Amino acid sequence: MSDRIADMLKKVRQIEIRTNRQVSDALAGAYHSVFKGRGMDFEEAREYEPGDEIRSIDWNVTARTGKAHVKKYREERELTMLLAVDLSASGHFGSENLSKRELAAELASTLAFSAARNNDKVGLILFTEEVEHVIPPRKGRRHILRVIRDILFYEPKKRGTDIASALDEINRMLSRKAIVVLISDFLQGPNGALPNPNEKSSDRVFKALDITNRRHDLICFELIDKREMTLPELGVITLEDSETGEIVSLNTGSAAVRNTYEKINADRLAAFRRALAGSKIDVMEVFTDKPYIAALRKFFIKRTRR
Numbered sequence: 207m208s209d210r211i212a213d214m215l216k217k218v219r220q221i222e223i224r225t226n227r228q229v230s231d232a233l234a235g236a237y238h239s240v241f242k243g244r245g246m247d248f249e250e251a252r253e254y255e256p257g258d259e260i261r262s263i264d265w266n267v268t269a270r271t272g273k274a275h276v277k278k279y280r281e282e283r284e285l286t287m288l289l290a291v292d293l294s295a296s297g298h299f300g301s302e303n304l305s306k307r308e309l310a311a312e313l314a315s316t317l318a319f320s321a322a323r324n325n326d327k328v329g330l331i332l333f334t335e336e337v338e339h340v341i342p343p344r345k346g347r348r349h350i351l352r353v354i355r356d357i358l359f360y361e362p363k364k365r366g367t368d369i370a371s372a373l374d375e376i377n378r379m380l381s382r383k384a385i386v387v388l389i390s391d392f393l394q395g396p397n398g399a400l401p402n403p404n405e406k407s408s409d410r411v412f413k414a415l416d417i418t419n420r421r422h423d424l425i426c427f428e429l430i431d432k433r434e435m436t437l438p439e440l441g442v443i444t445l446e447d448s449e450t451g452e453i454v455s456l457n458t459g460s461a462a463v464r465n466t467y468e469k470i471n472a473d474r475l476a477a478f479r480r481a482l483a484g485s486k487i488d489v490m491e492v493f494t495d496k497p498y499i500a501a502l503r504k505f506f507i508k509r510t511r512r
Contacts (some may be wrong), residue, residue, distance in 0.1 A: 217455045224314040229323065233499065236506035237320040241285055241423065246330045254361055255323035285385060286343045289314045290372055291357050292390035294334045295365040299431055300321060302324065306429040307495050310389045311357040316502070318350045318386055326385075328353060334364035340379075346470040352510040363380035369401070373414035377421060386422045391429045400474040403481040416485045426482065426489040435471045437464045 251267045251414060254274035267275040297307040304312070318328045322345065329343030330353045339360055341353060369390060376386060392400050394411075401408035418424050437443075437458045444455050457463050482489050490505045492498045 217358060218351055221312055221315050221354055221358075222319075222351060223259045225312060225319055227359045228316060233316075233503050233506075234320050234323040236503050236510070237317075238299045238324050241287075241324075241326075244422070249269040249344055250278050255402055270447055283302065283323075285324075286329065286331045286380070286382070286405070287317065287326055287385040287386055287387060288331065288343065288376060288380065289317065289353065289357075290331045290333065290386060290388045292317045292334070292367060292369070292388075293332050293338065293357075293360065293371075293390075294363045296367070296393045296395070299434070300494050302431070304494045305401075306391055306431060306494060307430055308358070309492060311354055313492055313498065314357055314387070314389060315354045316499070317349070319352055321385075322347070322350055330356065331372060331376060331379075332356065332360055332362070333365040333368070333375075334362045335362060335368045337375045338362050339366070343384075368393055370410040370414040373418045380422065384422050386418055386424045388424065388426045389429065392426075392433075393434075394407055401481075402474055402477050404477060412481055412485070415487055416481070419485055420486045426487060428489055428491050429494070430491055431494045434466065435475075437467050437479070438465045439464065 209460060251264045252275060253277050254263065254268075258276045262276040264275045264277045265304070293307065297310065298305055300306055300308070301500055314330075320329050327343035327345055328350060330341040331337055331341070332339040341349075341356065367390070369388070369392070373388075374495075380386075394401065394501050399410040403412060415424070415426075437456065441456060441459045442457050444453060454468070479489065488505075488509060490501070
């Protein structure tokens, strides 16, 4: 076995151990609550017990046996989760211990193992400017380990981002309602910015998000590194857009430059959030320098209550 393959397997195993530990009964239970099955199937009729709902009494069986019986149902549980992960070049960025791509793999692993504990299928789409790799939904530990491995080590052919094309492909692929998890930093376009509802170029993205949300159960996870939102005070620095290669110089020693940079990013994020909220699309921010499990559980619980 080559050193590279050994390193790959080690990293996948590390993520499995870490995320399996994180997928506690509490998180798996929250997942089960927020993602319901397609309905209830009749399982059996059993004798009435104190505390049973009067409305669940099976009057036909009760009349036939002379004893009160109630109908017992089970949830038609099996669901399909499709993980759509953005592998554009901006995902390699990370100012802390994790890059956004590594964070995406950990988050996807946590969601996949939560799905597995609830006997749901998990599939994967990796995309850049186009859909580059597809793993059809299946069950099982080996299948999930393959999903993690491909998120970490698949080598994309393109550098840019086209979220709308990825969602269009998902809507063509899935004939039945599914859980669609979109994991991306949502940075795209010539200046590597968030889609802005006030810009014509973003229309395709928001339209595709809206269509996918109406057809499926869509959740967006936005990967964020703090250095993309604020600038450190380091004097004149050169920045390169990882997707377009565009290079700019900024004087971070200037408070006005730092404040302008922060305001532009904050305004774009607020506009992006408002647009998703307008289409009733759930989005959760996940940071490269912060733990996310507690926030994910709260996110699930809040969604269930709503």
